[in-house]
Amino acid sequence: MIAVSQLPVVALLLTVGALAKVVTVRRRAEPGGMSQLGPAALVPARWRSPVLVCCALVELVLAAGLIATAHVFFRWATIAFFAMSTYVLWELRRRRPDVGCGCFGDVSATPVERRSLARTTVLTAMSVGLLWLNEPGWWLFVNLSWFMVFSAVGGMALLAVCSPEIEETVARLRYRAPCERRPLPASSALARLRSSTAWRTHKEMLSSEEPTDSWRELCWRFFSYRGRTPTGEAVDVVFAVYLSGRKPPIKVAVVGMDGGEIVTATAPDTVPVTV
Amino acid sequence: MPYPGIDRRRVLAAAALGRTVNPPAPAVGREQALHAVSGTIVDVSPHMIVLETADGGEARLVVAPWVTAWRGGVLAPADLPVGARAIVRAVREGTVAERIWADVTRITGKILSITAEGSPGGKPKDQIVELDCGPHRGRRTVVVPYRASGRLRVRHPQFDPGYLFDAIGVREGGVSYAYLPATSQPAYRAGLAPPPPPAYGGTQSRISGTATWSDSFDDDERGAAYPMVEQEDVGCDESGKSCVGLPYLALGSMLVVHNVCTGRSEDVQIVACGCVSGGFCDRCVECGTSPRGRIAELAPASFVELGGDLIKGCFNVRIGVG
Numbered sequence: 228m229i230a231v232s233q234l235p236v237v238a239l240l241l242t243v244g245a246l247a248k249v250v251t252v253r254r255r256a257e258p259g260g261m262s263q264l265g266p267a268a269l270v271p272a273r274w275r276s277p278v279l280v281c282c283a284l285v286e287l288v289l290a291a292g293l294i295a296t297a298h299v300f301f302r303w304a305t306i307a308f309f310a311m312s313t314y315v316l317w318e319l320r321r322r323r324p325d326v327g328c329g330c331f332g333d334v335s336a337t338p339v340e341r342r343s344l345a346r347t348t349v350l351t352a353m354s355v356g357l358l359w360l361n362e363p364g365w366w367l368f369v370n371l372s373w374f375m376v377f378s379a380v381g382g383m384a385l386l387a388v389c390s391p392e393i394e395e396t397v398a399r400l401r402y403r404a405p406c407e408r409r410p411l412p413a414s415s416a417l418a419r420l421r422s423s424t425a426w427r428t429h430k431e432m433l434s435s436e437e438p439t440d441s442w443r444e445l446c447w448r449f450f451s452y453r454g455r456t457p458t459g460e461a462v463d464v465v466f467a468v469y470l471s472g473r474k475p476p477i478k479v480a481v482v483g484m485d486g487g488e489i490v491t492a493t494a495p496d497t498v499p500v501t502v
Numbered sequence: 503m504p505y506p507g508i509d510r511r512r513v514l515a516a517a518a519l520g521r522t523v524n525p526p527a528p529a530v531g532r533e534q535a536l537h538a539v540s541g542t543i544v545d546v547s548p549h550m551i552v553l554e555t556a557d558g559g560e561a562r563l564v565v566a567p568w569v570t571a572w573r574g575g576v577l578a579p580a581d582l583p584v585g586a587r588a589i590v591r592a593v594r595e596g597t598v599a600e601r602i603w604a605d606v607t608r609i610t611g612k613i614l615s616i617t618a619e620g621s622p623g624g625k626p627k628d629q630i631v632e633l634d635c636g637p638h639r640g641r642r643t644v645v646v647p648y649r650a651s652g653r654l655r656v657r658h659p660q661f662d663p664g665y666l667f668d669a670i671g672v673r674e675g676g677v678s679y680a681y682l683p684a685t686s687q688p689a690y691r692a693g694l695a696p697p698p699p700p701a702y703g704g705t706q707s708r709i710s711g712t713a714t715w716s717d718s719f720d721d722d723e724r725g726a727a728y729p730m731v732e733q734e735d736v737g738c739d740e741s742g743k744s745c746v747g748l749p750y751l752a753l754g755s756m757l758v759v760h761n762v763c764t765g766r767s768e769d770v771q772i773v774a775c776g777c778v779s780g781g782f783c784d785r786c787v788e789c790g791t792s793p794r795g796r797i798a799e800l801a802p803a804s805f806v807e808l809g810g811d812l813i814k815g816c817f818n819v820r821i822g823v824g
Contacts, residue, residue: 467519
């Protein structure tokens, strides 16, 4: 019973692994983006994305097969998949000790270590245990018992101990790259600007709602607009949106066209710019 | 090369953030200021060189007896041909020439093809290399003369399409000839530079690396190409990549560039997207070994005024943001 209770765990890991790989392929589509992820690192650059996508598809098919049917093909295919993964990781560790396993996409970027090998070995063993289940995977959810839940949680805990990705994820959440080094789209800054008081206050001065220029410097995104003062003088209205935080400060200045002389400045207080 | 309106950005940004706009500060250091004078050689003698500058003016410089010139090799200033494009490192308010480079060019990019002898424009055993010099500079064709190929191949072991190429040479009659390697070729293919180290914790107030130069700037232009600019700001898919942990800046931002080798510093404005230099994760060994990664690609005039030697191709640099 302990062995068959691991089916939800195996199916969950296959699904999460597949989704993480697809996300990684979408995010790191540029050349070199997956050069540090196994098993992509073992194949030429042009095959890296197809290999990861293929791997993700196989995982999804296996997970669906385990849950939906009791066909023995999916049970044996899962055993073969994890056994082969163990061999690939072993080979990866020998040939490319600098790259990560890529099991969960770019979260698995730390070099392959014994724990990663132990995890695929445990998963292979769990897959072997599924051969004793004569019912489809969904049957377990219908006939759920506390013993099965505890068994599955025990299996998850064992896999968590063997997962360096958890430490990596915690580290990424705790220590984010500073704002000035993170790519941040202008569109979200523009949305923040348009919902701000500074925008509503100066909107009537603007000749157009489309900025004439937009640029980013460190953690600030600037939007420059052509406008006119109530006296009819042509001016540039520039907004500076801070790119970090839930309620980012937004600065605004109205600058004359002649030599950049400031006509009015509504935000004398400044936020220090750090580098 | 310069983008319109980038000077206005500094004024607007300063107004919005309550900063003051300081004009670019001149080079400072322990020694006297250096000046870069560029132009076409109108007349040259052992004691005097006359240049026609880009604005149509004339610059007359005294040539000190110890001055050497470079045009594919070291030669006496008097042997420079009239009509050559020269850049002169000058002292004493730009009146005394200290070093002269003539028709110097730098070819940096990704190798697209290599054609051996029999190619148009090439002598037997010369190699014709076609390069992709990035989205802003297009393609260039360079001739690697047979006598220079050994020296170049030593520093470019992967002399194959798809790998990076960086050489210094001479532009003559519309043809670029590569004579000297400008760097040790990175071992990876173009576009496969390693990612920057993770930026856990705070950012550095100073960033060290290497500064190079490029001939894609105008003759008298000062400034730098910087790799870490937002892609949507410059319309370039290859920007925003560097193996150094650089902060995002914009065209028009100021960099405080400090030449670690000479001790000279200068405020240099970012005037171009440096996506090509972002693909190089190499070191400069001009004075000690620099950390990996090209931080800025300077205009020749800025490079010279910071004490750099165009033939050596780089200097160790430390930057701050002005």
